[in-house]
Amino acid sequence: MTSLSHPTAGGTSAPASPHSVVHTKVYGDAEHLQVPAAATHVSSEQMLDWFKQMLLIREFELRCMQAYQEKKIGGFCHVYIGQEAVAVGCTAAVQHKDPIVTAYRDHGHALARGMDPKHCMAEMFGRIGGCAKGKGGSMHMFDRDNNLYGGHGIVGAQTPLGAGLAFGCKYMDEVIDGKPNSRVSLCFLGDGALNQGAFHEAMNLAGLFDIPVIYVVENNGYSMGTAIARGTTMAHSLITKAAGYGIDGYVVDGMDVVGVYADMKRIADKCRATSRPAFVDMRTYRYKGHSMSDPRKYRTKEEEEVFETHDPIGRLEARLKTAGLLTDDSLKAMQKAVRDTVRDAITWSDESPIPPMAELYHDVFVEPWGPYTGSSQPAMNGGTANPPSMRTIDTKEELS
Amino acid sequence: MSAVREIEYRDALREAMSEEMRRDKRVFLLGEEVAEYNGAYKISRGMLEEFGARRVIDTPISESGFAGLAIGAAMMGLKPVVEFMSWSFSLVAADPILNNAPKMLYMSGGQFGCPVVFRGNDGAGGQLGSTHSWCVEGLFSNVPGIKIAIPSNPYDAKGLLKTAIRGSDPVFFLESERMLGNKGEVPEEEYLIPFGQAKVIRSGTDCTLASWGRPVHFCMEAAEEMQKLGISCEVIDLRTVRPLDIGTVVRSVKKTGACVVVDQSWSFGSPGSELASQVHRHCFDDLDNYVHRVHSADVPTPYATNLEQEYLPNARKIAEAVRSATYNL
Numbered sequence: 001m002t003s004l005s006h007p008t009a010g011g012t013s014a015p016a017s018p019h020s021v022v023h024t025k026v027y028g029d030a031e032h033l034q035v036p037a038a039a040t041h042v043s044s045e046q047m048l049d050w051f052k053q054m055l056l057i058r059e060f061e062l063r064c065m066q067a068y069q070e071k072k073i074g075g076f077c078h079v080y081i082g083q084e085a086v087a088v089g090c091t092a093a094v095q096h097k098d099p100i101v102t103a104y105r106d107h108g109h110a111l112a113r114g115m116d117p118k119h120c121m122a123e124m125f126g127r128i129g130g131c132a133k134g135k136g137g138s139m140h141m142f143d144r145d146n147n148l149y150g151g152h153g154i155v156g157a158q159t160p161l162g163a164g165l166a167f168g169c170k171y172m173d174e175v176i177d178g179k180p181n182s183r184v185s186l187c188f189l190g191d192g193a194l195n196q197g198a199f200h201e202a203m204n205l206a207g208l209f210d211i212p213v214i215y216v217v218e219n220n221g222y223s224m225g226t227a228i229a230r231g232t233t234m235a236h237s238l239i240t241k242a243a244g245y246g247i248d249g250y251v252v253d254g255m256d257v258v259g260v261y262a263d264m265k266r267i268a269d270k271c272r273a274t275s276r277p278a279f280v281d282m283r284t285y286r287y288k289g290h291s292m293s294d295p296r297k298y299r300t301k302e303e304e305e306v307f308e309t310h311d312p313i314g315r316l317e318a319r320l321k322t323a324g325l326l327t328d329d330s331l332k333a334m335q336k337a338v339r340d341t342v343r344d345a346i347t348w349s350d351e352s353p354i355p356p357m358a359e360l361y362h363d364v365f366v367e368p369w370g371p372y373t374g375s376s377q378p379a380m381n382g383g384t385a386n387p388p389s390m391r392t393i394d395t396k397e398e399l400s
Numbered sequence: 401m402s403a404v405r406e407i408e409y410r411d412a413l414r415e416a417m418s419e420e421m422r423r424d425k426r427v428f429l430l431g432e433e434v435a436e437y438n439g440a441y442k443i444s445r446g447m448l449e450e451f452g453a454r455r456v457i458d459t460p461i462s463e464s465g466f467a468g469l470a471i472g473a474a475m476m477g478l479k480p481v482v483e484f485m486s487w488s489f490s491l492v493a494a495d496p497i498l499n500n501a502p503k504m505l506y507m508s509g510g511q512f513g514c515p516v517v518f519r520g521n522d523g524a525g526g527q528l529g530s531t532h533s534w535c536v537e538g539l540f541s542n543v544p545g546i547k548i549a550i551p552s553n554p555y556d557a558k559g560l561l562k563t564a565i566r567g568s569d570p571v572f573f574l575e576s577e578r579m580l581g582n583k584g585e586v587p588e589e590e591y592l593i594p595f596g597q598a599k600v601i602r603s604g605t606d607c608t609l610a611s612w613g614r615p616v617h618f619c620m621e622a623a624e625e626m627q628k629l630g631i632s633c634e635v636i637d638l639r640t641v642r643p644l645d646i647g648t649v650v651r652s653v654k655k656t657g658a659c660v661v662v663d664q665s666w667s668f669g670s671p672g673s674e675l676a677s678q679v680h681r682h683c684f685d686d687l688d689n690y691v692h693r694v695h696s697a698d699v700p701t702p703y704a705t706n707l708e709q710e711y712l713p714n715a716r717k718i719a720e721a722v723r724s725a726t727y728n729l
């Protein structure tokens with residue numbers, strides 16, 4: 001326990017630290033989460049696996065920062081360092097078939113969901129080997145095979161989509177297949193996204209239509225340079241916002257992967273069973289700047305140092321060592337394996353070709369002219385012989 | 401063939417949706433007042449009874465929320481039809497409809513398409529004033545990744561809407577409150593109308609009139625008037641502005657040597673300016689005069705009847721443009 005409070009704690013009524021409110025169910029039906037965390041069985045293999053995943057994400061992100069300095073990565077790039085336990089714990093708590101959607105700080109979610117680090121890195125390098133053929137970039141990680149429905153760059157944009165994904169799952173099960181709903185969706189958002197209208201509309205719809213979407217607010221205390229209490233009302237008790245929509249709200253310590261898993265597992269199980277939404281104030285911290293160009297003038301060194309003592313990787317490392325599941329040697333071996341994986345991803349991405357120019361015109365439409373064309377469109381407006389300025393108007397490919 | 405029946409534009413829309421919903425359970429209708437109220441303009445009348453509340457869904461007044469929800473559902477594999485009471489209200493949903501739906505396929509490198517149809521009233525109604533009279537095609541046709549259909553009659557409305565719902569891409573379907581009661585021939589048999597296929601609805605030799613949606617009717621009126629003066633107009637209904645069937649227009653202009661584009665949206669950076677530019681490019685040597693354009697006046701939509709009438713494209717303005725474009729005749 002520290003004397004310094006989470007930036008969430010703006011004002012006198014705030015709890016002393018996010019960790020003092022861990023495992024507290026504040027709104028909604030009280031029974032469910034009062035199951036002690038220990039009751040959710042976690043095996044040593046699981047813990048080791050999460051540990052490795054977190055090591056991988058951290059190494060991956062450190063190397064992203066480096067690659068950004070080397071100008072291999074362009075545009076906006078937001079790293080996940082400090083928040084690893086959230087993506088790893090939450091992903092472990094749901095099933096692979098459950099859709100996930102998130103914001104632009106999305107590399108961690110992609111890796112936790114099972115995306116090959118090569119495809120993630122190559123995307124940022126703008127190479128054809130990227131998960132979106134180099135057409136999405138750092139903020140737009142999509143992976144159909146792993147049910148990852150994107151990184152989304154506009155703050156809050158993914159929140160109605162998250163409701164739509166869960167709505168789609170439920171509709172398919174119940175209306176089309178005539179069986180009970182089997183999936184939930186996980187929709188991650190930053191604390192800054194709480195102030196977007198789209199989020200409130202999505203919460204209202206989710207509450208109203210019984211949509212099994214779980215909104216996980218990765219509450220790292222800041223949106224860019226704005227401490228949460230400077231931009232958000234009731235910053236010390238975000239779940240009150242969920243209460244306004246009749247949605248169960250939970251506060252979870254996002255710096256402890258085992259706790260994240262245990263709490264999220266019970267939340268997800270409940271959402272699945274009841275087909276209802278949930279809202280999670282996931283208390284976490286980002287150690288690095290907002291993006292690659294942020295000197296972090298808006299917060300103190302002391303604050304950062306305190307949160308470094310809560311490091312999700314450090315905490316699990318200590319726990320594993322105490323339990324005799326990890327030794328200095330096995331840790332070294334794991335770190336080396338992770339370094340190799342990321343180095344391979346970088347080499348692979350360096351070698352992946354840049355997208356062929358034809359990609360510029362691909363993927364604008366599934367069916368450029370619709371399913372029933374028979375169009376009278378003449379060759380003058382399409383086909384490779386024409387200048388791109390014409391082809392952007394109508395992208396019928398088969399014309400010559 | 402059986403005698404062709406006449407039905408209203410709104411009924412054509414409902415038939416298209418109902419037929420597609422019977423055919424494919426993934427299709428559902430979502431919007432404000434679409435279910436219990438039967439639709440603000442009674443387009444979805446009776447659909448709740450037939451399909452139930454799971455497939456005909458009343459939403460709160462929450463365009464950004466339900467447009468985004470539909471996009472998520474479409475990414476999941478469903479085929480939502482979203483009714484905007486008016487396209488004027490779609491502006492509060494600009495981010496989902498312009499930043500998500502049209503870009504999802506591209507930025508996911510082809511992994512996630514968005515087969516969603518957004519539909520509703522577009523353009524001036526009757527004295528609805530500045531905020532409720534948007535012709536959104538002026539804004540939205542600028543965005544790659546969406547298809548835009550603007551049918552002028554019940555037959556096209558039904559055939560194009562069925563194609564829109566059956567397709568795999570986002571479609572903006574622009575109807576007009578002023579035409580919902582218009583009757584037209586719609587066969588009982590099923591048919592679909594391809595996108596990007598214009599229709600020559602009146603043939604002529606002296607001047608090409610190219611338009612879409614409601615102003616097509618003003619073009620026909622103007623063509624009648626010009627006929628009395630001995631000027632023969634060919635009228636083309638583009639039916640979709642994205643894709644744009646430039647070929648049909650070009651073939652016509654090569655024959656007539658004159659062209660008037662009629663577009664209800666504002667002139668600056670509009671589908672009309674795009675069409676005119678393309679005609680200039682392809683018919684540079686065939687034109688006897690520059691391509692004339694008739695748009696809404698470059699001001700916010702006025703309320704007073706007389707001002708609104710003068711603001712919109714009308715037969716008189718079109719006739720004047722034809723006269724000017726064919727000055728050499």
Ligand SMILES: Cc1ncc(C[n+]2csc(CCOP(=O)(O)OP(=O)(O)O)c2C)c(N)n1
Pocket residue numbers: 105153154155189190191192193194218220222223224290
């Ligand atoms: C609609 C919109 N406004 C502004 C931005 C610029 N922007 C990008 S990230 C960000 C801060 C968001 O903070 P938060 O939601 O807490 O997420 P975090 O970065 O902490 O993960 C801002 C203002 C944006 N992308 N979208």
Ligand SMILES: [Mg+2]
Pocket residue numbers: 190191192218219220221222223224
């Ligand atoms: Mg934040």
